[in-house]
Amino acid sequence: MAKTLVAYFSATGTTTDVASRLARATDSDLFAIVPTDPYTNADLDWRDKQSRSTLEAADPSCRPAIASRVEHIENYDTVFLGFPIWWYVAPAIINTFLESYDLAGKTIVLFATSGGSGMGKTASMLRACAPDAKIVDGGVLNNKSDAELEKFAARYL
Numbered sequence: 751m752a753k754t755l756v757a758y759f760s761a762t763g764t765t766t767d768v769a770s771r772l773a774r775a776t777d778s779d780l781f782a783i784v785p786t787d788p789y790t791n792a793d794l795d796w797r798d799k800q801s802r803s804t805l806e807a808a809d810p811s812c813r814p815a816i817a818s819r820v821e822h823i824e825n826y827d828t829v830f831l832g833f834p835i836w837w838y839v840a841p842a843i844i845n846t847f848l849e850s851y852d853l854a855g856k857t858i859v860l861f862a863t864s865g866g867s868g869m870g871k872t873a874s875m876l877r878a879c880a881p882d883a884k885i886v887d888g889g890v891l892n893n894k895s896d897a898e899l900e901k902f903a904a905r906y907l
């Protein structure tokens with residue numbers, strides 16, 4: 751079995767595309783982080799102060815449930831963990847993911863897609879969710895070619 755996992759959350763498909771190509775380029779297993787309660791378009795409306803995503807971003811204790819688990823996470827040394835940037839950081843479901851497993855000794859390479867923002871304080875905020883893992887800020891990967899994704903991954907493998 752591959753020793754590398756690409757796990758990702760995507761609400762509108764952009765991160766799915768990057769994660770799938772990254773998994774193919776690195777011959778990794780691919781795991782979609784699917785919310786038990788999927789996000790509707792209304793949930794994603796960042797202009798609405800009462801939308802689900804806005805309320806979740808304002809609540810540091812929020813941990814949206816995930817529909818399924820990675821089987822045998824112990825088999826992976828490196829996990830590429832992708833998500834859209836929401837309100838300058840990772841969506842709270844990424845905190846849920848990190849807190850759901852024993853990730854001690856693993857390298858977690860964060861990557862994101864965004865509308866233009868960088869990763870900001872994402873990595874330092876997520877470190878509290880997996881204190882025994884090595885969490886690395888891999889950066890935002892919008893519009894990368896397959897060759898660029900392969901080069902990106904090679905830095906960590």
Ligand SMILES: Cc1cc2nc3c(=O)[nH]c(=O)nc-3n(C[C@H](O)[C@H](O)[C@H](O)COP(=O)(O)O)c2cc1C
Nearest residue numbers: 760761762763764765834837838863864865866867
């Ligand atoms: C609730 C919400 C908040 C967002 N906040 C940001 C942000 O702070 N900075 C940014 O550049 N893009 C932001 N975006 C845009 C997404 O990061 C971008 O469209 C991303 O590529 C979507 O990925 P996905 O299609 O995999 O869900 C936000 C989108 C949503 C829905």
